[in-house]
Amino acid sequence: MYDLVLKNGRIYDGSGMPSFNGDVGVAGGEIVEIGRITGSANKTLNLDGLALAPGFIDPHTHLDAQLFWDPLGTSSCFHGVTSVVVGNCGLSLAPAKPEDREAVIKSFVRVEAISRRVLEEGIQWKWTSTKEYLDALGTRLGINVAALVGHIAVRHYVMGEEAVEREATPEEIEQMRRLVRQGMEAGAVGFSTNQNPRHMREDKKPVASRLASQEELGALLDVLGEMNAGVVQLSGGGADARGRISYAADLARRTGRPVLWQSISHSWSRPNFWQEMLINTERVFKEEGLPIYAMTQAKPFENRYTLLDAQCFDEFPTWRAAMFSPVPARREMFADPEVRKKLRQEAIEDQSPSTFPRRWDVIFIDKVKLPKNKSLERRTVQDVAESQGKDGLDVFLDLALEEDLETRFVHITTQGDPKAVCEILKHPSVIVGQSDAGAHMGYDARFGYCTAFLGRWVRDYGIMKLEEAVSKLTFRVASLFGLGDRGLVRPGFAADLAIFDPATINTLEPEYVQDLPGNETRMIQRATGVYHTVVNGEVVIENGAATGAYPGRVLRPRRWKD
Numbered sequence: 001m002y003d004l005v006l007k008n009g010r011i012y013d014g015s016g017m018p019s020f021n022g023d024v025g026v027a028g029g030e031i032v033e034i035g036r037i038t039g040s041a042n043k044t045l046n047l048d049g050l051a052l053a054p055g056f057i058d059p060h061t062h063l064d065a066q067l068f069w070d071p072l073g074t075s076s077c078f079h080g081v082t083s084v085v086v087g088n089c090g091l092s093l094a095p096a097k098p099e100d101r102e103a104v105i106k107s108f109v110r111v112e113a114i115s116r117r118v119l120e121e122g123i124q125w126k127w128t129s130t131k132e133y134l135d136a137l138g139t140r141l142g143i144n145v146a147a148l149v150g151h152i153a154v155r156h157y158v159m160g161e162e163a164v165e166r167e168a169t170p171e172e173i174e175q176m177r178r179l180v181r182q183g184m185e186a187g188a189v190g191f192s193t194n195q196n197p198r199h200m201r202e203d204k205k206p207v208a209s210r211l212a213s214q215e216e217l218g219a220l221l222d223v224l225g226e227m228n229a230g231v232v233q234l235s236g237g238g239a240d241a242r243g244r245i246s247y248a249a250d251l252a253r254r255t256g257r258p259v260l261w262q263s264i265s266h267s268w269s270r271p272n273f274w275q276e277m278l279i280n281t282e283r284v285f286k287e288e289g290l291p292i293y294a295m296t297q298a299k300p301f302e303n304r305y306t307l308l309d310a311q312c313f314d315e316f317p318t319w320r321a322a323m324f325s326p327v328p329a330r331r332e333m334f335a336d337p338e339v340r341k342k343l344r345q346e347a348i349e350d351q352s353p354s355t356f357p358r359r360w361d362v363i364f365i366d367k368v369k370l371p372k373n374k375s376l377e378r379r380t381v382q383d384v385a386e387s388q389g390k391d392g393l394d395v396f397l398d399l400a401l402e403e404d405l406e407t408r409f410v411h412i413t414t415q416g417d418p419k420a421v422c423e424i425l426k427h428p429s430v431i432v433g434q435s436d437a438g439a440h441m442g443y444d445a446r447f448g449y450c451t452a453f454l455g456r457w458v459r460d461y462g463i464m465k466l467e468e469a470v471s472k473l474t475f476r477v478a479s480l481f482g483l484g485d486r487g488l489v490r491p492g493f494a495a496d497l498a499i500f501d502p503a504t505i506n507t508l509e510p511e512y513v514q515d516l517p518g519n520e521t522r523m524i525q526r527a528t529g530v531y532h533t534v535v536n537g538e539v540v541i542e543n544g545a546a547t548g549a550y551p552g553r554v555l556r557p558r559r560w561k562d
């Protein structure tokens with residue numbers, strides 16, 4: 001007698017082997033049989049040829065807190081995600097003594113843009129150690145969770161508020177090493193740190209991990225090396241992306257552990273830089289066999305703005321001065337031909353790397369205010385400039401001025417060039433993810449990194465076979481994080497499954513819902529073409545709707561104890 005039988009699926013088993021038609025039988029939370037199943041079952045789902053794959057494993061989330069009030073991890077579960085990794089970017093909710101909680105919240109609020117009220121109302125702190133945190137998390141889960149130990153929490157635990165003021169003493173480093181070891185022994189899948197120069201706390205102080213010396217970071221990571229366990233996750237580090245590869249390689253060389261760094265992505269201001277990054281990553285692999293992997297995202301990052309609220313020009317001094325001036329003075333500046341010269345020089349002519357694209361052919365007029373300008377919508381600034389015989393900057397500013405600065409523009413800051421994105425996603429050393437699920441819920445949602453990958457890139461652009469794509473989202477992530485019984489459809493493996501239609505799977509535009517603690521609003525993201533999500537043998541999403549089952553658990557890698 002099976003608990004669950006999934007009949008007539010097209011099985012993509014996660015190995016990359018060719019898919020085949022068959023049934024999958026589940027008992028006791030495990031896959032027990034694959035092929036043609038005739039025995040009876042408590043529950044049978046006829047898949048009618050839909051794809052059946054191992055559940056997707058999201059390697060980069062910030063659901064550390066959300067899972068307490070939302071054990072299903074919405075919206076990840078709507079995309080076929082059955083396991084998530086928390087504790088990324090140096091941020092974890094443990095270890096933390098009662099007096100450290102405020103420091104941890106301050107870091108989460110700013111770096112991940114999760115509102116203070118949500119965290120204060122949503123977290124019932126019942127833990128000090130990583131073990132206690134994992135036990136608390138495990139009491140009610142819809143999906144599975146694997147956790148990294150975060151450097152920021154570890155530092156505050158030992159140094160209190162001095163963690164954001166100074167380097168650690170050798171004694172303090174020794175205490176931190178003990179906490180990392182305790183966390184790993186409790187079942188953490190690795191250690192995360194954050195050297196990103198933009199990552200500050202709510203009170204503008206750098207997050208604690210940024211004050212760590214290389215000696216400290218090395219000593220903490222040595223714990224993973226000594227235990228021969230766990231993944232190192234990096235946010236920032238090295239002077240720029242080029243430096244980050246050697247930074248990651250140094251840490252992999254020192255510890256012998258896999259290092260996951262972020263990220264390789266396309267940006268318009270350095271349109272070929274991603275290629276150099278891929279080549280360098282590959283070289284480290286080939287020449288030294290060091291397991292370093294780059295994260296990338298499947299969803300282009302869009303920036304929508306008007307000249308009333310834009311932040312994308314803040315990196316340029318004259319633009320910044322204009323944007324921080326009162327609106328009447330700002331209008332005067334934008335109208336002044338002499339100022340325009342400077343604006344053009346800073347944003348367009350200057351060739352130094354920037355987040356702003358520095359070209360008008362990728363900046364779109366998204367929404368106009370005046371009916372007479374309606375025909376300009378969805379055209380690029382470049383296109384309009386050519387048809388009017390004008391310069392791009394003049395078109396951009398004249399239009400905005402004519403509409404009281406209310407014209408909305410949109411451009412893609414990262415992953416804007418599909419050709420580049422295809423090459424990045426295909427690369428074997430690149431991990432698809434960076435969903436940041438649970439973070440910056442007020443202005444962006446990327447839960448659907450996997451449905452975007454399978455829909456837009458694998459189906460529409462045809463960058464790789466679906467078999468290989470499924471493997472990239474499942475088996476390879478499980479392998480990287482040492483999750484021994486996940487990521488394959490194989491007897492004896494946990495029955496974590498995603499059932500979807502390859503012809504329609506895709507991610508949908510984010511939408512707002514008001515369901516956070518404190519009645520706050522967040523963005524969620526739904527998918528098309530994802531039918532059922534099965535976690536540890538229980539259906540948690542059936543035909544797109546939650547069933548009320550909570551079969552998730554904390555995933556603790558099995559380790560050899562000598």
Ligand SMILES: [Zn+2]
Pocket residue numbers: 060061062088089235436
């Ligand atoms: Zn992150």
